[in-house]
Amino acid sequence: MPRSASKTSKKRTQPDSVTSSATDPVPSASSKKKSCKEMDATDQLFYKYANTSSGVIDPEGIEKLCSSLKVPHTDIRILMLAWRMKAARQGYFTKAEWRIALTALKADTINKLKKALPELEKEVRKPLNFRDFYAYAFKYCLTEERQRILEIETICKLLDMVLGSTFRAQVDYFVNYLNNQKEYKAIDMDQWMGFYRFCNEISFPDMINYNLEHSWPCILDNFFEWMRSKQA
Amino acid sequence: MVFGRIDRPIIFWEDGSSIIDESVTKLKRILEGKPETAFVTEQYMKNYTTIYDMCTQKPPENYSDQLYNKFRGIFEEYAKQTVLPSIMEKHDEYMLREFSQRWDINKIMVKWLSHFFFYLDRFYTARANLPNLNKAGMTCFRDHVYESIHFNAKQVIIALIHKEREDQQIDRALLKNVLDLFVQNGMESMDRYENDFEKFFLEETTSYYSRKASSWIQADTCPEYMIKAEESLKKEKERVTHYLHSDTEPKLIKGVQDVLLVSVAKDLLEMEDSGCSALLRDDKTDDLARMYRLYHAIPKGLEPVSEAFRLHVTSEGNTLIRQAEDKATNNNVVEQDVIRRIIDLHHKYMVYVTECFQNHTLFYKALKQAFEIFCNKKVAGISSAELLAMFCDNFFKKSLNDKSNDESTIESTIENVVKLLDYISDKDHFAEFYRKKLARRLLLDRNFNDEHERTILTKLKAQFGGQFTSKMEGMLTDMQLAKEHHSGFDTYIGNSGKPKGMDFTVTVLTTGFWPSYKTSDLNLPLEMVSCIESFKAYYETKTKHRKLMLIYSLGNCHLNGRFDSKPIELIVSTYQAAVLCAFNNTERLTYQELLEQLNLGHEDLARVLHSLSCSKYKILNKEPATKTISKTDSFEFNSKFTDKLRRIRVPLPPIDDRRRVVEDVDNDRRYAIDACLVRIMKSRKVFSHQQLVSECIEQLSRMFKPDIKVIKKRIEDLIGREFLERDTENPNTYKYVA
Numbered sequence: 001m002p003r004s005a006s007k008t009s010k011k012r013t014q015p016d017s018v019t020s021s022a023t024d025p026v027p028s029a030s031s032k033k034k035s036c037k038e039m040d041a042t043d044q045l046f047y048k049y050a051n052t053s054s055g056v057i058d059p060e061g062i063e064k065l066c067s068s069l070k071v072p073h074t075d076i077r078i079l080m081l082a083w084r085m086k087a088a089r090q091g092y093f094t095k096a097e098w099r100i101a102l103t104a105l106k107a108d109t110i111n112k113l114k115k116a117l118p119e120l121e122k123e124v125r126k127p128l129n130f131r132d133f134y135a136y137a138f139k140y141c142l143t144e145e146r147q148r149i150l151e152i153e154t155i156c157k158l159l160d161m162v163l164g165s166t167f168r169a170q171v172d173y174f175v176n177y178l179n180n181q182k183e184y185k186a187i188d189m190d191q192w193m194g195f196y197r198f199c200n201e202i203s204f205p206d207m208i209n210y211n212l213e214h215s216w217p218c219i220l221d222n223f224f225e226w227m228r229s230k231q232a
Numbered sequence: 233m234v235f236g237r238i239d240r241p242i243i244f245w246e247d248g249s250s251i252i253d254e255s256v257t258k259l260k261r262i263l264e265g266k267p268e269t270a271f272v273t274e275q276y277m278k279n280y281t282t283i284y285d286m287c288t289q290k291p292p293e294n295y296s297d298q299l300y301n302k303f304r305g306i307f308e309e310y311a312k313q314t315v316l317p318s319i320m321e322k323h324d325e326y327m328l329r330e331f332s333q334r335w336d337i338n339k340i341m342v343k344w345l346s347h348f349f350f351y352l353d354r355f356y357t358a359r360a361n362l363p364n365l366n367k368a369g370m371t372c373f374r375d376h377v378y379e380s381i382h383f384n385a386k387q388v389i390i391a392l393i394h395k396e397r398e399d400q401q402i403d404r405a406l407l408k409n410v411l412d413l414f415v416q417n418g419m420e421s422m423d424r425y426e427n428d429f430e431k432f433f434l435e436e437t438t439s440y441y442s443r444k445a446s447s448w449i450q451a452d453t454c455p456e457y458m459i460k461a462e463e464s465l466k467k468e469k470e471r472v473t474h475y476l477h478s479d480t481e482p483k484l485i486k487g488v489q490d491v492l493l494v495s496v497a498k499d500l501l502e503m504e505d506s507g508c509s510a511l512l513r514d515d516k517t518d519d520l521a522r523m524y525r526l527y528h529a530i531p532k533g534l535e536p537v538s539e540a541f542r543l544h545v546t547s548e549g550n551t552l553i554r555q556a557e558d559k560a561t562n563n564n565v566v567e568q569d570v571i572r573r574i575i576d577l578h579h580k581y582m583v584y585v586t587e588c589f590q591n592h593t594l595f596y597k598a599l600k601q602a603f604e605i606f607c608n609k610k611v612a613g614i615s616s617a618e619l620l621a622m623f624c625d626n627f628f629k630k631s632l633n634d635k636s637n638d639e640s641t642i643e644s645t646i647e648n649v650v651k652l653l654d655y656i657s658d659k660d661h662f663a664e665f666y667r668k669k670l671a672r673r674l675l676l677d678r679n680f681n682d683e684h685e686r687t688i689l690t691k692l693k694a695q696f697g698g699q700f701t702s703k704m705e706g707m708l709t710d711m712q713l714a715k716e717h718h719s720g721f722d723t724y725i726g727n728s729g730k731p732k733g734m735d736f737t738v739t740v741l742t743t744g745f746w747p748s749y750k751t752s753d754l755n756l757p758l759e760m761v762s763c764i765e766s767f768k769a770y771y772e773t774k775t776k777h778r779k780l781m782l783i784y785s786l787g788n789c790h791l792n793g794r795f796d797s798k799p800i801e802l803i804v805s806t807y808q809a810a811v812l813c814a815f816n817n818t819e820r821l822t823y824q825e826l827l828e829q830l831n832l833g834h835e836d837l838a839r840v841l842h843s844l845s846c847s848k849y850k851i852l853n854k855e856p857a858t859k860t861i862s863k864t865d866s867f868e869f870n871s872k873f874t875d876k877l878r879r880i881r882v883p884l885p886p887i888d889d890r891r892r893v894v895e896d897v898d899n900d901r902r903y904a905i906d907a908c909l910v911r912i913m914k915s916r917k918v919f920s921h922q923q924l925v926s927e928c929i930e931q932l933s934r935m936f937k938p939d940i941k942v943i944k945k946r947i948e949d950l951i952g953r954e955f956l957e958r959d960t961e962n963p964n965t966y967k968y969v970a
Contacts, residue, residue, distance in 0.1 A: 190951050215921030215964045
């Protein structure tokens, strides 16, 4: 997972509520009746990875978690987990967030959590959820207050992680383009979402249904022209 | 109803019939011109009564049916036995004549016999649902004569028409009669005329003129061809009045036009050396007017003509621009006479539009499109907007000195400028360049003609709106107000009792109206400093809430140069004056010393020093005496300087701020686009991308043509600044964020 460079940690304000269509289970009557023992298990698991002084799981803790789960810490599934728990701050999980995710995944041990990951992935990849997840991925990387844009380098890594498996060609070409152009030093949310729309709507690599007169962000217009000039 | 006719004997068929036959024979002889006595009333009455009786007798002696058939039989027999053979034994014109005459005879015969057999029409024909007598008689002719003859008749007619087209005389009256015959044989409709004659006639006409067109187009020039075409159309129209039915006219004219004008339009209009371009080039107004007349009558016919016009004007304009470019590369200076030449071009072709092309909108449009193309080209990197502003500047300066320019010339030049500006898309560039030059005119050339300046602004305002000229009008008003301050200040100085020192005026400008000038913290010579202070004091008495910003770069100074041979008055800018005054106290100063002493920037100082030591008038001596200023130079007052005049103006060439102007305007455009986009979205609330872009372009088109890419970027920027957002359902639509 892309970690922010060691900066003085400024606690970010909560991001705008990400409308996740994933269900947040309201603790039903029956689960309320669940024994304290189960809640404790989840909490206990939390404390295994949390930083004792700050009371939250910090980047180090997440690394530990990843090795427990036998998942590389740049793996998309950690990001998916973060999405599921609507983690507010990159690299940190609070207890409340932890509880939300693990309850939803019905996991209170590491093994159960590990087994729940494929299910989580399937859920995230549902079209309705994925768009939300994709938007979340961008917001998650905004570490500074009032930050609206992400540097090209970050974007390239993020694209590779988030869309690499589904839109390999588009991501490769676009990343190549981003690294070769000089006009844009960073990408904002609108352009980020624009690229997702591009992958879904535009046939690639012929791009015959792309129209410069439509409302595609200018960076995609430039990408389109760059592709065309290469194909000529 | 049968009345009692006890006193009259019954007429039997054979008797009645033979009475009728007798009369018919007589009638035929009369009609054929054979010697025969005319009918007398008795005979007439006898016939009538016989038939009357035969119709009213009680059956089986009621002979109505038979009478009707007999009536028809008479005509049928006559037609077969006499009429048709007599026509068919003749040929050509003679045949036609016979045909025509036989028709006339038939008409009369029908009339007469209808009178005889009249009673049948009273009740019988209607009741039996049969055509009336007149109709029956005509139908017989049609069926037994016309049907057999019309084909040949048509051939003959067309042959005759062909003869007439080849300029031979024919019997027009005959043709008229025969064609009338065709019409009337259609009974109530025109279909006989149309199908048996007109159709073939039109075909023949088309192929006739087609052949003519082919041969003319090979041999004739465009004007010659057009004259022949016009002539042909005229003749065909006359033909209609002479013998054709009026219904034929539109079809005929269209057919001829199609063949003579429409199908050859390209070859004709583009004919080398005599086509539309050549006519325009050679001023052939008559031929062009003819071209207009001919093509105007054809729906959409003028389009190729206006297209040829547009192409020609565009190429003339482009040539003009190219020539100016060439001249500029040779001379290194762009002549402004290119503007004068464009104005003349416009005038020339406008005359064509009004005189030859009858003010038709298509041609106005063509002219506009042509001018819009080349008026937006650059000449040696200078845009036409700037050239036009330069032209105005020169014109106003010249007209001050050259009193021979009368009011009407000035008026018409101003009008031409406004017209030309209409074609230029970057109007905001013109406004900015014009404003900058206006500022120089008003501030540096003390003698400006307020009236002329206001005239052009009024016209610009009328054409392009108040926003276009508001700043410039403000500038002129400032000059008027400044005068008040001049006299006010003089009074103040007088009243204060202090010695005036030097003659000194300050012109106060309203910041927003004038181009932005950078101030500099110039260290003025002491003598000037006190003047500035006293003006500031005066101004404080007038108004407390304004901040005065002194722009020395626009100031003017008169210095007395005490040179060895004679004193000369030097008219210089304030910067130059400051530099020169520095030498009042020191013989020699280096560049660096001047820089520090005066607190000027490098660019300005170098410019000033260049104007005083390396240009026309060497007021200062430079060491080393190279042609350019360098930071290691040193300067000395040149006491040996002299000139034959007692007063000279030492010019300080202005900085070339063209790039800055363009940059400023581009910046303004970005704000204008932003404002426009927000304004549109505020009122529309929700709008699609394409609609937003096109409405934005539309609204801004009065001042400039925005780049679509720039608009797109501004939209993105506005999204980032949260003025707009994309609709999540439909990303091609934007929503206004309140």
